[in-house]
Amino acid sequence: MTTGAELLTDAFGRVQEAVHAAIEDLDAEEMTRRIDPAANSIAWLIWHLTRVQDDHVANAAGLEQVWLAGGWAKRFGLPFDDKAIGYGHTSEEVGSVRVDDAQMLLDYHDAVHAQTVEYVRGLQDADFDRIVDRSWNPPVTLGVRLISVVQDTLMHVGQAQYVRGVLGREPESGS
Secondary structure, eight states: OOOHHHHHHHHHHHHHHHHHHHHTTOBHHHHHOOSSTTSOOHHHHHHHHHHHHHHHHHHHHTOOOHHHHTSHHHHHTOSSOTTOOSTTOOHHHHHTOOOSBHHHHHHHHHHHHHHHHHHHHTOOGGGGGSEEETTSSSOEEHHHHHHHHHHHHHHHHHHHHHHHHHHHSOOOOOO
């Protein structure tokens, strides 16, 4: 029988693979280019989805965020609060997420992935019913929170892959 922990470990592994596919071999300009002035950049999308995973899983697990514990906030040096995860960011704030190379984003994502998987692998199916957030009606269980993180991260990495595809197209010649 496959457990919930095994399924979630596989799902988070798929997120990690998709993140790598979305940004490997991109340079700083490619990662920060936007398909229109108000669009999200690849750098922001990958940073945001990783911050959400880091924040939400750490909170549910009672762990410190990798962003803070691993010194990533200082390395990135972004112009907003260290606890920011991107929700409600303005177009200007999206544009301020810049990285020198894809490897830094990949390394941060991989560190978050490692903490996530270590936590998830230790879960038993009964753990998924534990309430982790009472601010919603109905209250959010651990299982619902983890599935929400998987869904959110997969949607954002899909957006990053789409942007990469759009930016990678050669301009059509005039007819």
